[in-house]
Amino acid sequence: MPFLSIEDVEQYLAAIPKFQSDHTKATDFNLSKFEVFCKELGNPQNRFSSIHVAGTNGKGSTCRILAGVYRQAGYSVGCYTSPHMIQYNERFVINGRPIPDKALLLFFRQYHALIEVHKLTYFEISTAIAFWWFSKREVDLGIIETGLGGRLDATNIIRPLVSVITSISLDHTDILGDSLREIAQEKGGIIKSGRPVVLGNLPEEAESTVRRIAEGKESAVITIEPLRPVMMKAGDITLRVGGRNIRLKTTLQAPVQARNVAVAWQVIKAVNSHFRVSEEEFRSGIQHTAAGRGRFEKLLEKKRWYFDGAHNIEAVQGVKQSVSTVGEVDKAILVLSLMRDKISSEVMNEFSEFKNIYYYSLNTERAAPFKEIRRWWPQVMAFPTQPDQQKQLFKEFDSELVIFAGSFYFYTTVRDWIKTLV
Numbered sequence: 001m002p003f004l005s006i007e008d009v010e011q012y013l014a015a016i017p018k019f020q021s022d023h024t025k026a027t028d029f030n031l032s033k034f035e036v037f038c039k040e041l042g043n044p045q046n047r048f049s050s051i052h053v054a055g056t057n058g059k060g061s062t063c064r065i066l067a068g069v070y071r072q073a074g075y076s077v078g079c080y081t082s083p084h085m086i087q088y089n090e091r092f093v094i095n096g097r098p099i100p101d102k103a104l105l106l107f108f109r110q111y112h113a114l115i116e117v118h119k120l121t122y123f124e125i126s127t128a129i130a131f132w133w134f135s136k137r138e139v140d141l142g143i144i145e146t147g148l149g150g151r152l153d154a155t156n157i158i159r160p161l162v163s164v165i166t167s168i169s170l171d172h173t174d175i176l177g178d179s180l181r182e183i184a185q186e187k188g189g190i191i192k193s194g195r196p197v198v199l200g201n202l203p204e205e206a207e208s209t210v211r212r213i214a215e216g217k218e219s220a221v222i223t224i225e226p227l228r229p230v231m232m233k234a235g236d237i238t239l240r241v242g243g244r245n246i247r248l249k250t251t252l253q254a255p256v257q258a259r260n261v262a263v264a265w266q267v268i269k270a271v272n273s274h275f276r277v278s279e280e281e282f283r284s285g286i287q288h289t290a291a292g293r294g295r296f297e298k299l300l301e302k303k304r305w306y307f308d309g310a311h312n313i314e315a316v317q318g319v320k321q322s323v324s325t326v327g328e329v330d331k332a333i334l335v336l337s338l339m340r341d342k343i344s345s346e347v348m349n350e351f352s353e354f355k356n357i358y359y360y361s362l363n364t365e366r367a368a369p370f371k372e373i374r375r376w377w378p379q380v381m382a383f384p385t386q387p388d389q390q391k392q393l394f395k396e397f398d399s400e401l402v403i404f405a406g407s408f409y410f411y412t413t414v415r416d417w418i419k420t421l422v
Helices: 006-014 032-040 059-072 101-118 122-136 180-190 204-216 257-270 279-287 313-323 345-351 370-376 387-396 408-421
Strands: 049-054 077-080 092-094 141-145 162-165 197-199 221-223 230-233 236-241 244-249 305-308 333-336 356-359 402-405
Touching: 006 101, 032 101, 032 122, 049 059, 049 180, 059 077, 059 141, 059 257, 059 279, 077 122, 092 122, 101 122, 122 141, 162 180, 162 257, 180 204, 197 204, 197 257, 204 221, 221 257, 230 257, 236 257, 244 279, 257 279, 305 313, 305 408, 313 345, 313 402, 356 370, 387 408, 402 408
Parallel strands: 049 141, 049 162, 077 141, 162 197, 197 221, 305 402, 333 356, 333 402
Antiparallel strands: 077 092, 230 236, 236 244
């Protein structure tokens, strides 16, 4: 493929298997071919300092918070997150700017043959791009988010200044294991010998597993417990630091973001000898950091319509907390779209509190069909597929509190509806 346009890149990537598409167990993954590939690129991941962030929920938001704070402190910062919500370029951001199309074209023109030789997966290719681009632009610091798990994730060939585990709950159980201990074992695999690890609020079983891993690697464990993070209201987060309260102004709205801010504080404190950040720079960074697309995002300024990609128990509970800041869950409408592997009795029970539930099945093999959802909720309504019927339903939603949720892959569909039908 000649890679003459960004459409050629998109077409090529669309044909590449995703890292989790065959539901391979984590124990079957192997980093050796990716390590060889990066070595042939000159090991770009070793040319900048890094922070490695894992977690079932909150890792993407924590990455954006960290990137925002370090940028306010005057550093050049690369931020690698996934999935993207609209454009592939969103995964690779330096100082707030996504990678340009011409840089992506350059990468594929230079390394396409090598990618084919090593048969890299979609996520491995993406991770290599992040390492290459951050190295090429000579960033001071790379904030690197894991894709799945941690121990055998492609990102785990870096040696970060600090590792971070924002949360652990049941998700991707077909790959990571079906217990908190097994999932913690995988996520704890990002801890490096002699380097600290910062933990968010972890269940006892998960935290004890992570602490055992850290102890074996002589890594200090730092928690957010001393900070007692609280979001008093939208725009106001309080941390307890050194016997005093620090009140932070923010545009973040979801209550769970208070925990992510606390994690970021502890991360910055842990590496302050390498990258100094003042309290004032931290304040400024938090104030200027947006939650990111698909994280309890208000879709239209004059309507109470929100999108959140929540699809596991902890995330759905977080969404309901967020809804309670703008209305009442049992008076809100839910428009849901789920992947088959996200359906469980616990998740379905959490979602069941909404007043009315509509379901839309995306046009993908992984998507759960409507008939499968109806087994759980006989009262669930099918979201219409015809544009005229959709337009009428949006008119009926006009003054309602409406939550679109269940999958980040649902985001572009919802955005397209709003652009063309509202």
